[in-house]
Amino acid sequence: MRALGFLPSDLMARVAPRGAEEMPLSWRILQRAGLYRTLPVHILEPPERIARLVHDLRPDVLTGDSGVIARVSREFDGNGSNGHSLKFLVTGSEMLTPNMRGQIRRAFGRPVYDTYAAEEFSVLAWECRETGLYHLADDSVVLEVLKDGRPAGPGETGETIVTGLLFRAMPFIRYRLGDQVRRGPDPCPCGAPFSTLESITGRMTDYLAFPGGREVYASATAYVFHKRAEWIRQYDVDQVREDFVILRAVPRMKPSQTELDSLKRDITLELGPGVSFRLELVDELDRGPGGKYRIFRSRVRSYYD
Incomplete structure (x- = not known):
C-alpha cells in the first residue's frame, strides 16, 4: 500500500469478509496511536450502505473486491469529488475489467490501482502508478x-x-x-x-439481480455449500433470470435425502422471496476460457460478460 501512496496517518476503509478485521497485537497498538487505521466494512453490506459509510466516515483510501467497488461506485453521482474524501482506491480479489475501472474513476474522480493476491501468499503484485x-x-x-x-x-x-x-x-x-x-x-x-x-x-464474482431491484453479492450463497464440505467437493451458482438460479454441486459421496432437503431449505432462505432455483448434482464443473472455474455468475447483469 505504501507503494501506491498510502501514508501511516491515512484511514483505510477495507471491504472484506467478516473476520478479516482481526489483527495482531502490534497493529492494534499502532492503530491506538493513530497509525495504519483500518475501518472494516463487511463485504455483504448493501452497496448503498457501503457508499453511506464512505460518505460519512471520510476514509482516505477505499479497498475491496473489484466487483464490490464497481457496484458501490454506482451510488455516487460521478462529479469526481462529491460525497467522499478518497485519495485513491485499491481493487483486488477479482479481475478488474476496463469497463469497471472506467466506471470507478468516473464516479470517484480518483486513481484506481489494482492488486494481485492469493490466500496462500498474500500480495503477489500491485499496479505501477506510472x-x-x-x-x-x-x-x-x-x-x-x-x-x-x-x-x-x-x-x-x-x-x-x-x-x-x-x-x-x-x-x-x-x-x-x-x-x-x-x-x-x-x-x-x-x-x-x-x-x-x-x-x-x-476470479469473477457477480451481484445477483433479483426482482424488485434487490441485489445480493453472489458469494453470500457460499456458506450453504461450505457448511456441507463433508459431501460437497465443488459448486457453482448460475443466475439465468432475475427469478431463477441454477446451483450445481459436485458431491464427494452420494448425499442422503435428508442432506439434500437441508441444503434446499438453506438455499431458499438465502435467495429470498420471488426466486426459484434448480439444484443439479454433476460429476464435473465447466472451466471458463481462462481455465479457471467461475463459481458465481449472473447472466442478468455482469461486469464480465
Missing part, C-alpha cells in the same frame, strides 16, 4: 509464468506457478494458482527493480 504494469513482489515470492510448460516471454500469456519465500512452517513450492497472466518487461520501465505482469485473468 506505467499501469503490475510490479511483482520478487522479494517474497518467485512467480513463474509457463506457456505450454516453458517459461513465457514478455507479452506472452501463461499459467502462474508460485513459490513462497517467507513461509517456513508450511512452504508452498511451485504452487499452481490456476490464473492466466501476461508477462511484462523485466524490470519495470518506471525504474523500480521489479519484474512485471501486463495483465491478470482471475
Whole structure:
C-alpha cells in the first residue's frame, strides 16, 4: 500500500469478509496511536450502505473486491469529488475489467490501482502508478509464468506457478494458482527493480439481480455449500433470470435425502422471496476460457460478460 501512496496517518476503509478485521497485537497498538487505521466494512453490506459509510466516515483510501467497488461506485453521482474524501482506491480479489475501472474513476474522480493476491501468499503484485504494469513482489515470492510448460516471454500469456519465500512452517513450492497472466518487461520501465505482469485473468464474482431491484453479492450463497464440505467437493451458482438460479454441486459421496432437503431449505432462505432455483448434482464443473472455474455468475447483469 505504501507503494501506491498510502501514508501511516491515512484511514483505510477495507471491504472484506467478516473476520478479516482481526489483527495482531502490534497493529492494534499502532492503530491506538493513530497509525495504519483500518475501518472494516463487511463485504455483504448493501452497496448503498457501503457508499453511506464512505460518505460519512471520510476514509482516505477505499479497498475491496473489484466487483464490490464497481457496484458501490454506482451510488455516487460521478462529479469526481462529491460525497467522499478518497485519495485513491485499491481493487483486488477479482479481475478488474476496463469497463469497471472506467466506471470507478468516473464516479470517484480518483486513481484506481489494482492488486494481485492469493490466500496462500498474500500480495503477489500491485499496479505501477506510472506505467499501469503490475510490479511483482520478487522479494517474497518467485512467480513463474509457463506457456505450454516453458517459461513465457514478455507479452506472452501463461499459467502462474508460485513459490513462497517467507513461509517456513508450511512452504508452498511451485504452487499452481490456476490464473492466466501476461508477462511484462523485466524490470519495470518506471525504474523500480521489479519484474512485471501486463495483465491478470482471475476470479469473477457477480451481484445477483433479483426482482424488485434487490441485489445480493453472489458469494453470500457460499456458506450453504461450505457448511456441507463433508459431501460437497465443488459448486457453482448460475443466475439465468432475475427469478431463477441454477446451483450445481459436485458431491464427494452420494448425499442422503435428508442432506439434500437441508441444503434446499438453506438455499431458499438465502435467495429470498420471488426466486426459484434448480439444484443439479454433476460429476464435473465447466472451466471458463481462462481455465479457471467461475463459481458465481449472473447472466442478468455482469461486469464480465
